[in-house]
Amino acid sequence: MSEITPDYIINFLSDIQPNSHSFIQDLEKYAHKKEIPIISFEVKSLLEFLLSMHQPNTILEIGTAIGYSSILMSQYLPKEGKIITIDRYPYMIEQAKYNIHKAKLNSVITLLEGNAQDILPTLKPYFDLIFLDAAKGQYQTFLPHCLRLLRPGGLLIADNVLYKGMIAKARYDIPRRQRTIHKRLRSFLWDISHHPELQTSILPIGDGVALSYKKDPIDSNLI
């Protein structure tokens, strides 16, 4: 159930999705059964579209979970393409390693274990695409790193940015314990929407997804 889109639309869109590879489908079923927060089918189809169009060679993912989105994205990479994905949670890391190995993607997907806050400063530019799908309260802290690591002309995609629609509600309508995340995500969305280097579009699909294009100075018409 989506909190943002009416069910009849979700059901319709879900019904007309093409079937994925059985390995991908099995991961989906497993994640849903275990309540592991993998990307929604809408975001999956958006990623597939964007990857087909943008054709990245190098992808950085922040938030691996069981490796579902990494494995999905790897299917859209050219032969020499590489994915670096970060997670800090041993329970997830163990399963991601197993799935990546089972999919024979060890040479394509590198899993870095630890807090992204510590790992991001150690990474070197450039990535063609960054997929941000970790603790929402940290997106704002990760943003300067993402900007440094993303090549001009690259894409930053951030998932769960509307947090079940909660981010669009007034602060007073939010339970007190969620106000920090409300404030931080709003600030992240403001920053990516107004950053001079970024062209951003925020889509109310899935749990909300933000697409930011890092402008390339060579595209002289882009101010």
Ligand code: SAH
């Ligand atoms: N991208 C995955 C889902 C990721 S769920 C998919 O769609 O298949 C979010 C993951 O981010 C969790 O596994 C959590 O452990 C990890 N995470 C959250 N904050 C993190 C941080 N600061 N550093 C590293 N991993 C983090």
Ligand code: MG
């Ligand atoms: Mg997500």
